Amino acid sequence: MAIMGREFTYMWRDRELRNILLVGPLLGLLLFYATYSVQALTDIPTAVADLDRSTASRELTDYIGSAENLNIVACPNSFEEVEELIKKGKIVVGVVIPENYGKNVSLRRQARVEMIVDGSNMIYATNATGAVLSVTRSVGAKAGVQSLIAKGVHPDQAIGAYQSISFREEPWFNPTLNYAYFVVLALALNFWQQCCTIAACMNIIGETGVGSWRQLKAAGVSKLRLFFCKSAIQICTFMLIVCPIYALSFTVFKLPVHCSFGELFLFNLAFVIALHSVGTLASSIAPNAVDATRFGMIVALPSFIVSGYTWPLEAMPGFVQQLAKIVPHTWFFQGINYLTFKNPGWHFMVHFYLAFFLIAVACYGAATIFTCRK
C-alpha cells in the first residue's frame, strides 16, 4: 500500500504529468469534436463557367446550385479563370459548360461538360467527387430520358428504362456517413494512449534512474513487488482518465456505441495492460528517462496511422501489416471501431484479447529480464 500510495502521490505531484494525463485527452476530445462538429462536408465551394449561356446551360447551372453539398461561389467566364480559382484555393469544384452545350443537347448530340475537382486535399476531393457524381448521374439520366422521348418512346417507358435497375445505397452502422462518428473518438483515444505511454515509460527508469533507487535496494524491497504495485496504480490511473472521454463522447456528443459499458471497460483494460507493458519494456531498456520517452513515442506516434483505422491494413505492404500486428494499438483501434459501430460479439473479439495478452506477456517478461540486472 505504501508503494501504491507513493506512486499515486508522485503522479499527482508531478504537475506536468498530471496535466498531460488529466487535461490532455479531454482537451483533445473537445478539440477534435469541435473540428468535426459539422459532421459532414457541405457547401463545397464550386464555380460554374457557363460559356454557352443558353437555357439548357442555365438549367444545368441551377441544378448544380441546388445539389446538396455544392455551393456556387463564383461564375467565371473561362476555363483559365476556373483554373486560377482552383489554384488559389477559392473553389474545390469547377464546372465548365462548353459553348454549343444547349444546341448539342437539343440535337441529342453528345455534350461534354468539364467537372474539375481539386485533389490536393483528399478529404475534400472525396466528398466533392461524391457530390459531383450525384449531379452528373441525375443530369445524364435526365438527358437520356429526354432523348428516348424524342425518339418516340413513351415517357413512362423512357423513365422505366433508366430505372429498371435500382441501386439503393444504404450505408450501415453510420447511415449519414458522419465523419465525427468515425474519427472523433478514435483521435481522442489516440491522444489518450500517447499520454499514457509517456507515463508508462517512466515506470522502471523513473525509479532506477534516480538516487532513491539505492534506498529501495537498501531497504530490500522486492523488485517484483515494487513494480507490480507501481504498475497497478498506473493502470488504474489510465483507466480512470479514459472514463470521462467515453462519458463525454457517448452522453454529451452522442457518438455511437453499440456495446455495453462492461464490454468497453474490459476491452480498454486489456489494452491498457498491453500498452503499459510496452511502456514498461521501453522503460527497462532505456538508459535514462528521456530515452525511455523517445522509445515509447517511436511506438505510440505512428501506431494510429498504421493501425488500419484510417487506411485499411489490408492495403498496406505485407511487412507493415506484420509490424502493425505486434503493437497493441492496432488491435485496440480496430477493436474500438468494431465495438462502437457493430458490437460483433465475444467470439469475434476474443482474438483481440488474445493479442493483448500475448503482447503483455512478451513485454512484461522481457522487461523483467532487463530489470533483474539493475
Add this chain to the structure above:
Amino acid sequence: MEPVLIVTDLVQKVGKKTVLNGVSFTVHAGERFGLFGVKGAGKTTLLHILAGVDRFTSGSVETLGYDVRKSGAFKKHTGLVTQKRSLFEDLNTYENLDFIAALKCVDKDNIFSVIDRLELREYLNKPVKSLEAGVYQRLSVACALLNDPDLLIADELINGIDIYSRHIILKELERFLSNGGTCVRGYSDIRFCEQMCRVGWLEGGKITLYTPVEAIEQWDRQIQALSCQNGTDDD
C-alpha cells in the same frame, strides 16, 4: 567478538576498469570501521556492495551472517547513508521517513523517535529538494536508523555540512554505537581516522588495514615524500 562483516577476495570490475581487486577484511560487532581513500579509490563501490545495493564480479561478502548474493534478509538489520542524495525527491521530509519506514516494515513510533533525535521537527513539511545539506544529511541518517539497525554503512557522513548538523549526527552515532551498533564509514578526509577503531585504506583496488594512528602516520609519510620530491613544504 562476533564478525558482522566478512569480505573475502572481493573483485569488482566496472567496464574494463578493476575498481576492487581482491579486497578482504572483517568487521566485528560494535566496531567503528573507517574506509579511507582518495576520491575514486572505490569506497562508494565497496560500501554499496556491503549494503547489498550493487552486485560484484567475484569473491564473497557475508553481512550479519548472510551471504549477500543469496539472501537480502540482512537488509532488515542494516542502514545506509549514501554519499549522493538518495532520498525520494517527490516527497517531503515526513513522507520520506514514513515511506522508508513502510518499506522497512518499521513501527510508526520509530519515526517520531528519530525525528526528535535528529531535530527534524521543523522541517517535516518541507520538500527534501529544498533542504540544506546539513539537514538533508540528518534526514538521511534518520532514514537509515529507522529500523534500529545492527550495522550502519555511511558514505561521507559529515563531509561538508554545517557544524550543528555535524554535532547532531555524531551525537546520534555515539548513541547508536553505545547501544551495540556497528558502523562502517567511508571518507576521504584523513582527520576522520581519529574517530575510528580501525582503518581500511583503499588504494589501487587493494585494501590495507591500519590502526588510526598508523593510518595518519602513513598519510604524513606520503605527504612528506611528496614534499621532498617537489622541494616544498605542503601540508
